Amino acid sequence: MLEIRFHGRGGQGTVVATILMSKAFFRAGYQVQSFPFFGVERRGAPVEAYLRLDRQKILLRTNVYNPDHVVVLDKTLLTSIDVTRGIKPGGSVLINSPAAPEHVEAFSRFRLAWVDASRIAMTNQIGSRTHPIVNTSMMGAVARVLGMPPLEDVVAAIRDEVPGDAERNVTAAREAFEAVRFAEAVKPAA
């Protein structure tokens, strides 16, 4: 079983990204379970959501404490939250950032990757200039970093679920898939 933790801020679509990724993995033949942190959600406040995937029925119904992978939708969280909390050794950290984060050494035990999802969302006119909605871009980047699910399953999940203009979100996911950068000496899984 793999466990993935998503970090974002209320209003960025973190929970939706997690749900849509679960649907993309389900399309790809996985059993899935996704849920938000069971707290009180407010716009701008830190939000966590979780995704479990496995080849067999998922019986574990608890919070996620030791994720295999972490996805950070907002790099300003890095200064207030330890996003690496509990990650299993060898896990990956994907950050929405135009460049490698400061203090790269904090991620030395993990596969570190980043993607400028805010720019990709903005150029595709998703959200506003001040509040780009980065979740669909990050979905494409997750598929690249994990080497799964197939990007076409991510695209299909977006087309099924995103209200309004799904194609802009599809384009963003595809661009983000290509735009992921990895810290040196680390190659993508697929």
Place this chain on the structure above:
Amino acid sequence: MKQVLEGSQAVAEAVRLAGVQVVSAYPITPQTHIVEILSDYCATGKMNAKFLRVESEHSCMAALIGAQSAGVRTFTATSGQGLALMHELLHWASGARLPIVMAEVNRALAPGWNIWVDQTDTLAQRDTGWIQFYCEDSQEVIDTTLQAYKLAESVALPVMVVLDAFFLSHTYEPVDVPSQEEVDRFLPPYEARFELDTKNPCSFGPLVPPAVYMEMRHDMAAAMDTALATFPVIEDEFAALFGRRYGAVEAIACDDAEIVFVTSGTITSTARLVLENLRGRGEKLGIAKIKLFRPFPVDEVRKALKGAKKIAVIDRNFSFGASGIFAQEIRAALCNAPDHAPVFGYIAGIGGRDVTPEVLEEIYWKTKHNALPERESVWIGLQEVSHGS
């Protein structure tokens, strides 16, 4: 067809498929998503139903008592304080023999203010004459909600379908959502035995003197017994169409088990994983999952626990001055059974505290290493608390 759905949506899909005609609700976390989806379905015509917004849960149940008396299928959902506020009218709904169906998302009672899972809200309603089912996953939620209408209408008693806050209500997982044609084959339209009808006027709820009240209550008691006998028949019909069956009690690996956990809700699911792990290490654990709580399936409980050397009941609830409520019921069910095993009562997961595999293993080893229970209830994972001066 399997879809990835939230537990709350599983409830809403079942309500839509059941052809419910009146929905009334007052929003309260963590029930809210159920009501949001249904209000959308009513507004957009996806359901041909009237959605009644009300100013409180008490009014909500009053509205449903009126609607169901007029001969239509009804639904509501609530949680915690909302259910507590309905309490008076819960008695009215069952006493009037109205087959109302409710989804109840377990929420801890305040104060302290807490939106997380705790079963004390529904278990405190055990004497109201409502049938109660506790669900383990979203598939069971959708299936049980459909079965609930059939059972409620066959015995003329209301049914509560109970699901854990967040661990079930806000969790997405694959669910097989049946088609309308399939559901129609299982659940025919509701036909009321008595209904408000201006062409056939009759009195509802008049004064009932001692000469007949006792017989009315006895009829309700008999209907509960009938529900116990009818549920397996309904499950047979459901299984023939959908291939799924749950049982009032599910005995999991109980045949050769030395210690048997008694569980309900989502804790059962995590316990299945712990069972696999402990069995892999040669430990003989079994699980008796209680799905039907009212009427309490005494015979099936006794059967599931027959071979156990020790019984460990895990309660995510508490009756102050007594013990965990499932533990009380298990003790009562066993007291007249010959040679029954000792019952260890554990309190875990109160107010949304996580019940992890580690918590369940702790319960296993505590039970294994003690010949008899140390106390009536052992609270698991309590922290040291200083109350200052």
